[in-house]
Ligand code: ATP
């Protein structure tokens with residue numbers, strides 16, 4: 001165990017004791033001197049009874065800072081808010097940056113959301129409501145309206161005074177946006193630019209006029225990519241008339257990129273990793289995974305019944321059955337490889353907007369090349385090992401065809417899903433490999449019957 005872990009445990013123990021003794025000063029001291037992240041770790045390890053005492057000793061504002069962090073863990077948020085007094089929750093929400101408050105509210109039932117909103121001031125309610133109703137996955141739903149905006153016709157000195165006043169309520173103070181009277185975005189400067197200029201320099205002289213922005217209704221991925229590409233700490237969000245309505249900060253971007261990465265992974269495993277990771281209940285986990293296993297079971301039975309239709313062929317040349325799993329397995333692997341690449345590309349930059357046909361041609365060539373190399377290898381190995389080059393050629397040819405088909409399917413199916421708007425998890429790895437089992441078996445036995453009919457039976 002590391003020292004810091006020991007320290008954390010010690011701190012948690014002292015906190016729990018102080019809570020049991022109900023000594024307010026001590027509880028506050030231990031809790032408030034910890035970083036928000038550490039506060040959240042401790043908070044989540046308390047019993048409901050201990051948390052109730054904590055709510056008595058800390059103001060909604062003090063707890064709000066910690067909830068800015070907890071919001072990302074989601075799973076227990078609902079029960080936390082439910083155990084608090086409604087008024088306490090609504091005060092806490094108004095103390096938070098609006099985007100994080102909205103993230104919390106999205107975890108709650110509509111009825112509860114209404115209840116909390118009713119307890120807020122009209123102004124706070126309006127801010128939160130506006131964000132709450134932006135379409136899911138839009139830049140608008142990711143942004144926060146707490147930003148620093150100043151006007152250009154003033155000196156750096158007066159701007160810095162203003163920034164000092166506005167700093168408390170802004171999510172980040174590093175970028176200062178310059179707007180006209182109608183909130184239209186005219187420029188931006190960094191705090192560094194401001195601090196390094198002379199006091200009497202005019203803001204419009206040092207601001208950057210070509211501001212990179214994102215539209216409120218743009219996809220959140222577009223916004224995330226821009227922040228990533230330009231290395232900004234925050235990105236301004238504008239409406240149709242170029243009025244600044246919010247900023248998207250880099251911490252929100254990291255969440256989006258992570259979500260994107262795990263949904264890619266879900267696609268490869270036929271299980272929703274995002275929500276699957278949350279449940280520790282084996283029963284729940286089983287319920288989530290079973291539908292796919294059962295579906296795949298039926299698809300797999302298709303393969304089995306296909307094999308049984310070639311009983312005659314297998315009876316004639318029983319050695320054929322030895323190589324079934326080798327061919328289906330290798331083709332399945334090839335399909336999964338091309339699937340991984342396709343899923344990546346689909347969720348990737350819109351910039352390399354390759355044409356469908358050219359992608360398929362490329363995959364066809366890749367499939368043929370890998371199939372040829374693998375097929376030749378297996379032809380030689382089986383030919384020498386079994387001293388039967390006829391058998392080697394059958395397996396090699398089947399391998400070539402099966403790999404080519406699986407590679408094409410691995411690329412084609414996710415693209416098709418995307419086009420017709422079906423859940424991409426349907427194009428998952430297990431699905432592709434089960435499907436490729438079916439086609440591989442069909443290919444293998446068709447080739448084998450053809451060879452045997454045209455060479456052996458004569
Ligand atoms: P530098 O990297 O030059 O040392 P910095 O570290 O102070 O600058 P960065 O975050 O790297 O700040 O931002 C670089 C520059 O980009 C700053 O001058 C800032 O004004 C500008 N900038 C910030 N946001 C935007 C935007 N949305 N569009 C265009 N420029 C922006």
Ligand code: MG
Nearest residue numbers: 190192231232
């Ligand atoms: Mg920089």
